Structure formats: structure tokens, C-alpha cells
Amino acid sequence: MDTGYGSGGDENANRTGEAPATVIDPSAEADEASVTESGTELERSIGLVGGLSVGVGTMIGAGIFVFPGLAAGQAGPAAAGSFAIGAVIALLVALPASELATAMPRSGGGYYFISRALGALPGAVVGISIWLGLVFATAFYLVGFGNYAAAVLAEAGVSLGGSGVVVPLALVFGVLLTGLNLFGTENAATLQNYVVGLLLTILVIFLGYGSLDALGVFGSASTPEQFMPFGPVPMFTTAALVFTSYLGFAQVATIAGDIKNPGRNLPVAMVGSVLIVGVLYVTTIFIATSAFGSAALSSFGETAIVEVARAFAGRFGAIAILLAGLLATVSSANASILSTSRAVFAVSKDALLPTVASRMNLKYGTPHVALAMGGGPTLVLIALGEVEVLAEVASFLHLVMYGLICVALVVMRRDEPEWYDPDFRVPAYPLIAIPGALASFGLIAFMQRASQIIGVAIMLAAAGWYKYYASDVSLKGVL
Amino acid sequence: MTDDLTIREPPKLLVPVRVLEGETLPETLVDFLAPAEIVVLGYHVLPEQTPTEQASMQFEERAQAAVDDVAHAFETAGRTVETRVAFTHDRDQTVARVAAEVDATATLLPNPAGEIEDVLVAIRGAIDTDRLADLVATLVGGSDRRVTVWGVAPDDGDFDIEAAVADARETLRERGVEADVLTTEVSASDRPVADIVERSNEFDVIVMGEGDAGLSSLLFGDESERVAEGAIAPVLIVRERHDEA
Numbered sequence: 001m002d003t004g005y006g007s008g009g010d011e012n013a014n015r016t017g018e019a020p021a022t023v024i025d026p027s028a029e030a031d032e033a034s035v036t037e038s039g040t041e042l043e044r045s046i047g048l049v050g051g052l053s054v055g056v057g058t059m060i061g062a063g064i065f066v067f068p069g070l071a072a073g074q075a076g077p078a079a080a081g082s083f084a085i086g087a088v089i090a091l092l093v094a095l096p097a098s099e100l101a102t103a104m105p106r107s108g109g110g111y112y113f114i115s116r117a118l119g120a121l122p123g124a125v126v127g128i129s130i131w132l133g134l135v136f137a138t139a140f141y142l143v144g145f146g147n148y149a150a151a152v153l154a155e156a157g158v159s160l161g162g163s164g165v166v167v168p169l170a171l172v173f174g175v176l177l178t179g180l181n182l183f184g185t186e187n188a189a190t191l192q193n194y195v196v197g198l199l200l201t202i203l204v205i206f207l208g209y210g211s212l213d214a215l216g217v218f219g220s221a222s223t224p225e226q227f228m229p230f231g232p233v234p235m236f237t238t239a240a241l242v243f244t245s246y247l248g249f250a251q252v253a254t255i256a257g258d259i260k261n262p263g264r265n266l267p268v269a270m271v272g273s274v275l276i277v278g279v280l281y282v283t284t285i286f287i288a289t290s291a292f293g294s295a296a297l298s299s300f301g302e303t304a305i306v307e308v309a310r311a312f313a314g315r316f317g318a319i320a321i322l323l324a325g326l327l328a329t330v331s332s333a334n335a336s337i338l339s340t341s342r343a344v345f346a347v348s349k350d351a352l353l354p355t356v357a358s359r360m361n362l363k364y365g366t367p368h369v370a371l372a373m374g375g376g377p378t379l380v381l382i383a384l385g386e387v388e389v390l391a392e393v394a395s396f397l398h399l400v401m402y403g404l405i406c407v408a409l410v411v412m413r414r415d416e417p418e419w420y421d422p423d424f425r426v427p428a429y430p431l432i433a434i435p436g437a438l439a440s441f442g443l444i445a446f447m448q449r450a451s452q453i454i455g456v457a458i459m460l461a462a463a464g465w466y467k468y469y470a471s472d473v474s475l476k477g478v479l
Numbered sequence: 480m481t482d483d484l485t486i487r488e489p490p491k492l493l494v495p496v497r498v499l500e501g502e503t504l505p506e507t508l509v510d511f512l513a514p515a516e517i518v519v520l521g522y523h524v525l526p527e528q529t530p531t532e533q534a535s536m537q538f539e540e541r542a543q544a545a546v547d548d549v550a551h552a553f554e555t556a557g558r559t560v561e562t563r564v565a566f567t568h569d570r571d572q573t574v575a576r577v578a579a580e581v582d583a584t585a586t587l588l589p590n591p592a593g594e595i596e597d598v599l600v601a602i603r604g605a606i607d608t609d610r611l612a613d614l615v616a617t618l619v620g621g622s623d624r625r626v627t628v629w630g631v632a633p634d635d636g637d638f639d640i641e642a643a644v645a646d647a648r649e650t651l652r653e654r655g656v657e658a659d660v661l662t663t664e665v666s667a668s669d670r671p672v673a674d675i676v677e678r679s680n681e682f683d684v685i686v687m688g689e690g691d692a693g694l695s696s697l698l699f700g701d702e703s704e705r706v707a708e709g710a711i712a713p714v715l716i717v718r719e720r721h722d723e724a
Binding site: 021023024032033034036038039040041042043045046050106107181184190255257258338341342345349358359360362364365366367371 | 499523524525526527528529530531532533534535536537538539542543563564565566567568569572573576577
């Protein structure tokens with residue numbers, strides 16, 4: 001594999017002569033601030049709550065507000081097991097990602113580890129395809145928002161002419177979110193914390209009440225249904241379907257450069273966010289299948305959870321869950337826009353994309369080019385439709401990155417460079433990283449053929465771009 | 480200048496400046512502060528969606544140049560100055576960190592200043608009198624600037640404000656501040672912060688302690704910062720002595 005040690009000797013520059021920028025002096029890394037080579041201090045100001053809110057905020061949407069009906073239809077009550085399997089696989093990747101992030105606490109996350117451990121070509125493929133993957137995911141979340149917003153309007157008795165309002169609502173909100181990030185003097189990330197906090201509050205109340213009800217504390221216990229009506233195999237194939245709802249914990253690492261005390265906060269935020277959403281997902285399925293039985297649940301489709309809430313608390317419950325759905329999709333979309341801009345910055349800083357992409361404007365202090373490279377294509381995709389296929393492509397591209405993160409851990413550990421000094425070390429790392437890589441690549445096999453083809457095409461295009469534009473750039477082992 | 484032997488600990492002042500927004504210090508304030516050791520911290524606050532690393536790539540040189548300009552003003556007034564440059568999402572966190580790292584005696588909260596003739600030393604509660612006196616004596620020593628020590632605290636008997644003011648006066652005298660420029664006052668007040676802000680137009684510089692982290696500072700932010708926001712004059716916040724062990 002070409003590791004990026006270009007034939008041009010010490011050139012190390014892309015087609016237009018831009019070289020990777022070395023900003024931070026790796027010897028001056030501290031818990032509270034990094035120091036650049038010319039002595040400027042870069043404050044680390046995002047705490048554990050901020051990190052958790054990026055992880056939970058990105059993930060929380062799909063598992064509760066899209067999948068319960070679909071998963072119960074495929075696996076019966078064992079869908080709860082499918083979500084548990086997903087959580088285990090996510091943990092197998094979150095642990096290696098945590099170790100690499102504490103060794104390299106810089107903006108860019110998965111792209112950064114892979115480019116430093118495996119070289120510029122795999123780095124460029126992951127970096128560019130994650131940019132596009134995040135754009136697809138953002139479009140998917142915004143359409144989800146449009147669906148929930150339309151349902152809220154319908155519930156409130158406002159008629160805007162049927163299903164035609166979903167795309168316009170998604171577009172309007174996409175413009176609003178991008179604008180908030182572009183011009184926001186108020187911190188978009190702080191807003192994110194509040195959105196996630198409110199969402200978790202609603203969900204915990206709903207799930208707490210639902211659990212007590214399902215266990216028979218109020219009224220009669222629900223009829224026990226056979227746990228695996230279709231046998232054990234659908235539990236595993238359903239796990240592949242619902243793994244989409246665990247994409248996002250690695251986004252915590254994209255803000256690693258701004259996280260306080262990264263040695264502790266990065267692992268806790270990544271592993272913690274997987275555990276939090278895992279528990280919420282499994283509980284949701286348990287309650288939903290207890291309330292209705294999986295056949296009825298399946299018939300409600302993607303908004304099954306709203307019907308569950310209606311069964312518990314009438315119209316009020318339905319409205320509360322619709323509101324939670326709005327918050328969940330907004331927080332996922334916003335977290336993805338933020339991650340996109342960081343991903344673009346990390347790749348362009350390394351001269352794999354033109355460095356103009358990391359320009360920012362002084363007036364608003366925001367990275368306007370990178371934000372536009374996230375928000376712009378997102379709006380186009382929403383307007384064109386077809387976002388559901390693209391959502392699976394986004395999963396495909398994330399899974400490739402997750403698998404390579406595990407490979408990167410194995411590579412780093414087998415031949416530890418001098419600079420490699422993570423604060424957090426995965427215990428028995430081969431037993432975590434190797435199954436993590438196999439599971440990540442294995443899930444790709446369960447995807448639709450169309451998604452696989454589009455995903456591979458994007459990766460090939462990214463590799464082609466690297467060969468054309470930046471084949472002399474070398475990144476392996478360069479901190 | 481005062482006799483150096485009377486100053487126990489040469490005061491070190493942290494001067495934070497929002498460099499990229501063109502903030503500068505009034506010349507009169509530079510002259511007033513110059514007898515102390517100076518650390519200029521040029522900082523730029525970014526929204527959280529912007530990585531600090533990204534901002535530093537583009538604006539680092541500009542920020543360093545702006546800080547050097549501020550430092551140069553102090554050097555003209557006869558001081559060598561330490562400079563720091565920081566990109567941050569949280570101004571208070573950065574100022575507190577740098578103040579602790581350089582072990583600053585006091586932090587400046589800049590406000591516009593004219594000629595500096597009247598200095599208010601506001602005492603609201605327990606304060607490190609030695610540090611306070613070292614600072615004030617270094618800055619006003621040998622000039623004819625007037626110093627008013629004003630004790631302003633709730634009249635609930637928890638704290639002997641009269642004794643604290645007398646102690647501060649005595650320590651200032653020991654450090655070489657002449658009796659004829661020193662005035663003392665004591666007032667009972669349930670809202671000392673608001674009262675200090677109200678009187679800020681009578682003075683050219685305010686010196687005060689950090690204050691305790693009570694309920695109101697949780698709700699409304701640090702008391703001393705509320706003074707700085709409301710006050711017309713620059714404020715010097717004397718830091719608590721943190722045990723360096």
C-alpha cells in the first residue's frame with residue numbers, strides 16, 4: 001500500500017504546492033491548552049458534557065424515532081437483542097477510537113488517526129468520504145425533521161396540503177441551522193447541550209413510565225410474547241439494519257482538539273455516549289413491544305413510537321414524543337454539520353483539499369468555507385430527494401472508517417512509535433480491535449447492493465483525487 | 480518611587496487584551512500600571528463551532544503583532560513585558576488559567592481611562608491585605624495620586640469591616656503610601672457590588688478582591704466582573720493567594 005512516502009523526496013506538497021500545516025507543537029500538549037510552534041496557546045474549553053452531547057446528540061435520533069417499528073417487524077421482541085448487539089459492536093470500535101484519540105487529541109477524529117497510522121492514501125479516502133458521508137447523514141436527519149414537523153402540524157390540525165410540506169420544511173431548517181453556525185455569535189454548541197438535555201429528559205420520563213407500565217405497576221402486566229418468534233437469525237440481520245443508530249460516537253473525536261483534559265474526557269464521552277443511547281434503545285424496544293406486540297408495532301412503521309406514547313398518555317404523550325422527535329433530528333443534524341466542518345478543516349489543513357477550505361472570517365469567527373461545503377450539498381440532496389439510500393451509504397462510509405480505526409490501533413500497537421503515548425490504553429487490545437474491525441466490515445455485507453456500489457464508487461473517487469491532487473503528501477507518523 | 484524594601488512581593492499584573500478586535504490600552508493606564516511587572520495576554524474568543532487550531536493558522540501572526548504593539552507601549556514606559564497569545568472559546572477560563580500559571584497578583588479588567596488621580600480600594604470582605612498593599616503602593620508610590628480605602632459590606636456582624644479598613648490603611652502606610660493621600664470610609668450596604676458600580680465615576684481606577692463564589696456569582700457571574708461591566712473606570716482584581724505548596 002502506498003503510505004504516502006512520495007517519490008518526490010522532501011517535496012511533501014500537493015499539486016498547487018501547498019504543504020500540510022504543522023500547527024501544534026506535540027511536545028507542548030497539556031490538559032488545558034495546546035501550544036502552537038510559535039507559542040500561541042489554544043485553550044481546550046469543551047468539557048465532558050459538551051463531548052457527551054456531541055456523541056449522544058448525533059446518535060439519539062434514528063434508534064428511537066425511526067427503527068422500533070421496522071426492527072420489531074423483522075425480529076419480534078428480540079429486536080431489543082439486536083440493539084444490544086449493535087451497542088456491543090459500537091463499543092468494540094469506541095474503545096480503540098478512545099485510545100487513538102487520547103494519543104492524538106486533535107481536530108479531525110477518525111481521519112486524523114487513520115492518516116497518521118496508515119498513511120495519506122487511506123487517510124484521504126476516509127477523510128473525503130466521511131465529509132460526503134456526513135453530508136448524506138445530515139440530509140437524512142433534516143428530512144426526518146421535516147417528517148416530524150409535518151406530523152406535529154397535522155396533530156395540531158394545521159393543514160398545509162399533505163405530505164408536500166416535508167421537503168420544504170427540511171430545506172428551511174437546513175438553511176436555518178447552517179446560518180446559525182455561520183453567523184452564530186451565540187454558541188451553537190451550547191444550544192446543542194440544551195437540546196440534548198431536554199430530549200433526554202423527555203425520553204427518560206417516557207421510558208420510565210413505560211417500563212413501570214410494562215412491568216404491571218399500573219394496570220395489568222402486558223401479555224408476554226415469545227422473545228424470538230422468528231428464531232435467532234433475524235436478531236443478527238436486524239442488528240445490521242439498526243447499527244445506523246450507533247453512527248456518531250466517533251464524532252466526539254472530531255472535536256478532540258478543543259476538549260479539556262482529553263485523556264479522561266474523550267474515552268468517557270465516547271464510551272459513555274454509546275452506553276447511554278444503547279440503554280435508551282433497548283428500553284424503547286422493550287416498552288414498545290410490551291405495549292403493542294411486534295406485529296401491531298410493525299404496522300405503524302417509522303412513527304411507531306408516537307403510537308406507543310399515545311397508548312400511554314393519550315394526545316399529550318403523542319405530542320411530547322413528536323416534540324422529542326423534532327429535537328432529536330435537529331440535534332443530529334446540527335452535530336453532523338459541526339462535524340462536517342471539522343472534517344473538512346482537518347483534511348484541508350493536511351493539503352489533501354485546497355487550503356482555502358479552512359479559511360475563516362474574522363467578523364463572525366466561523367469557518368465559512370467548510371460550513372458551506374457541509375450545508376450547501378446537504379440542501380441540494382434534500383431538494384433532489386432519495387436521501388434514504390444515501391443514509392445507508394453514510395453508514396457504509398462510517399463503517400469503513402470504524403474498521404480502519406481498529407486496524408490503525410493494531411498497527412500503532414504492534415510497532416509503537418516514540419511519540420505514541422495514549423493516556424487511555426485498551427486492555428487486551430487484539431481481543432477488542434480485531435473483532436471490532438471484522439464486525440464493522442462484516443456489517444457492510446448486509447447492506448443493499450446499491451449502497452455498496454455507491455460507497456465503493458465514492459471511495460475510489462476519493463483515492464483518485466488523492467492520486468491526482470496530493471500524491472506527494474506524506475502524513476504517516478507526522479503529528 | 481517607594482523604597483523597594485517596603486514592598487514585600489513585587490506585584491505582577493495580568494493585562495488581558497482582545498487583540499483582534501483592535502482593543503488597546505489608554506496611554507494613561509499604561510503609565511499607571513508600568514511600575515508593576517506586566518504580563519500582556521492577547522486573546523481572541525471564537526464561537527464553539529470554530530476549532531482554535533483553525534483560527535490560529537490564519538490569525539496567529541496578526542494576534543502576535545497586535546500583542547507586541549501593546550507590549551511596546553509598556554516598554555516605552557520603561558518595562559520589559561512578558562507576552563502571551565491565546566485562542567479560546569471561553570475568555571474567563573483562559574484568563575484564570577494564565578493568571579494562575581504566571582501567579583499574577585492582580586488581573587486588569589480594562590475600561591476607558593483618563594488621567595489617573597483617584598484610586599479606589601474597595602474592601603467587601605476578607606482580602607489578602609499584604610498583596611493588596613504591595614500592589615497599590617507600587618502603583619501610586621511617590622506620586623500625588625489619592626487613595627480612598629472604602630469598606631462596603633452588609634451590616635450583619637459577620638465581618639468586622641472597620642477593622643479590615645484600618646488594617647489596610649496601616650499596611651499601606653507601612654509600604655510607603657503617604658498619610659496625606661490616604662482617605663478611609665466605611666458604609667453598610669446590602670448590595671456592595673451595585674454601590675461600587677454607582678460610585679465608579681468618582682474614581683479613575685478601582686482595586687478590589689475576587690470576592691467569594693456565593694450564590695449570586697453563580698447566578699449573575701463573578702462579582703468583580705459585574706463591577707467591571709458596570710463600572711466606568713478600569714478595575715484591578717487582586718487574586719487570592721493560591722497555595723503553590
